[in-house]
Amino acid sequence: MALVKLEINGKRVIADNSRTILQVARDNGICDIPTLCHDEQLEPFASCFLCVVKVKGARTLVPACSTKVAAGMVVETDTPEVRRSRKAALELLGVPVGPPRRPIRPLNDAQRQRLRAVLRQVGKDV
Numbered sequence: 001m002a003l004v005k006l007e008i009n010g011k012r013v014i015a016d017n018s019r020t021i022l023q024v025a026r027d028n029g030i031c032d033i034p035t036l037c038h039d040e041q042l043e044p045f046a047s048c049f050l051c052v053v054k055v056k057g058a059r060t061l062v063p064a065c066s067t068k069v070a071a072g073m074v075v076e077t078d079t080p081e082v083r084r085s086r087k088a089a090l091e092l093l094g095v096p097v098g099p100p101r102r103p104i105r106p107l108n109d110a111q112r113q114r115l116r117a118v119l120r121q122v123g124k125d126v
């Protein structure tokens with residue numbers, strides 16, 4: 001474990017390199033990365049890809065919940081590419097992101113609340 005300097009949304013931060021981008025972002029008040037499969041109690045398994053972020057120099061978007069920070073990393077959490085990818089991830093999960101449709105099966109209150117929170121984060125221009 002070592003402290004590294006990186007940048008998230010233009011904000012310079014110092015973090016332990018054993019932490020993930022998601023953890024470091026949240027530690028620094030950057031809370032616009034939506035998650036579905038992430039749970040602090042579990043090892044990250046990166047299955048929903050809702051938390052993707054752009055890392056300068058990376059070939060693809062990376063899941064923030066399972067990608068460790070590194071020295072010199074430059075991260076952007078809200079770009080048009082990131083928003084498109086999150087929207088596509090939601091669609092693959094079967095979550096309606098377009099005009100309202102009748103739900104296939106009713107959601108309980110907790111599910112509805114969680115989905116609303118995710119859609120608020122992802123659905124800015126959906």
Ligand code: FES
Pocket residue numbers: 034035036037038045046047048049050051052063064065066
């Ligand atoms: S929250 Fe699901 S892949 Fe990161």
